[in-house]
Amino acid sequence: MSDVVDLRSDTLTRPTEAMRKAMATADVGDDVYDEDPTVHALEERTAELFGHEAALFTPTGSMANVLAVRTVAGVGQEVLCEARAHIARAELGAHAAYTGITMRTWSDPDGGVDLTAIKQLFAPDMGPFFVPTAAIAVENTHNFAGGSVVPIEDLTALREYADSVGAAVHLDGARIWNAHVATGVALADYGRIADVMAVCLSKGLGAPIGSLVVGSSAAIEESRIWRKRMGGGMRQVGILAAAGLHALDHHVERLADDHANARLLAEAVGVDPSTVHTNIVVFEQVDAAGFVEAAGERGVRVAAVGPTTVRLVTHLDVSRDDAQLAASVLSAVAAH
Numbered sequence: 001m002s003d004v005v006d007l008r009s010d011t012l013t014r015p016t017e018a019m020r021k022a023m024a025t026a027d028v029g030d031d032v033y034d035e036d037p038t039v040h041a042l043e044e045r046t047a048e049l050f051g052h053e054a055a056l057f058t059p060t061g062s063m064a065n066v067l068a069v070r071t072v073a074g075v076g077q078e079v080l081c082e083a084r085a086h087i088a089r090a091e092l093g094a095h096a097a098y099t100g101i102t103m104r105t106w107s108d109p110d111g112g113v114d115l116t117a118i119k120q121l122f123a124p125d126m127g128p129f130f131v132p133t134a135a136i137a138v139e140n141t142h143n144f145a146g147g148s149v150v151p152i153e154d155l156t157a158l159r160e161y162a163d164s165v166g167a168a169v170h171l172d173g174a175r176i177w178n179a180h181v182a183t184g185v186a187l188a189d190y191g192r193i194a195d196v197m198a199v200c201l202s203k204g205l206g207a208p209i210g211s212l213v214v215g216s217s218a219a220i221e222e223s224r225i226w227r228k229r230m231g232g233g234m235r236q237v238g239i240l241a242a243a244g245l246h247a248l249d250h251h252v253e254r255l256a257d258d259h260a261n262a263r264l265l266a267e268a269v270g271v272d273p274s275t276v277h278t279n280i281v282v283f284e285q286v287d288a289a290g291f292v293e294a295a296g297e298r299g300v301r302v303a304a305v306g307p308t309t310v311r312l313v314t315h316l317d318v319s320r321d322d323a324q325l326a327a328s329v330l331s332a333v334a335a336h
């Protein structure tokens, strides 16, 4: 058991011994020359998991999102997304800064698809006064909505609508693994609803770094050029791709443990556990900063994501014992 239970984010995991061994012994080459066999293996495997033609390894999920969205929307065009989407809120305006797109948003309590609102927003060609809509982006699971899973039926309906109006769909699947484990929906079924997507290895899967863009061969070829343009061409990076392959082998199914731990923590802070879909619990506190401080003094680190909103995230480095300890601390702090 750890001295401190850190529930601030699932990005805080440190590579396991076995993962470090896989990294140390990885076969590598210069990936800018497209000669790193371990990167190739990771890219091919990930593309296949989602039923797409190709994939591209990137240092961060933000870069993967920027590269992916860029393949479906260009300068002066807009992307529709949910108001709390990571692409809109947490990538520091990267999409506007690098690729010159704008965004308009709909709001959904679970961060999901509101097709009525999307239809109202969608405007691909309103003449020379309005920004043309090129694409619709969804996030699954939705981070700031509390790790909620977007139902596959809603994604399928979105895909059908997008096809009917000629729009592209981007999927921010930073935590698509959690959605897959929570619902049993195949990764390829999530892949099918997207023209292009981004997935992270450095969240619940426990790799120290790494994300991928997944899409058509043409989209990935373009993304490879733009990745280099943005300074993201990496060399013997198979050493990191090996961590990703190890995570895919060993850290996907165990996400169910994180989900069970999240439900335990939810109960402790008075949140109905049946509303917790995956590994994130978001809840209201009159004074979020005060709650964070009081929990921290008792050895449980949590994060404020708004003045009255606290977030807890379970992950590979939080055992069942850690979760039980944290639950008793947080329920005591919440009761005050």
Ligand SMILES: *Cc1c(COP(=O)(O)O)cnc(C)c1O
Binding pocket: 059, 060, 061, 062, 063, 065, 086, 087, 139, 141, 142, 143, 172, 174, 175, 200, 202, 203, 211
């Ligand atoms: C973490 C995250 C990303 C990518 O973040 P990086 O820190 O750039 O790797 C993208 N989308 C969502 C929903 C995320 O939670």
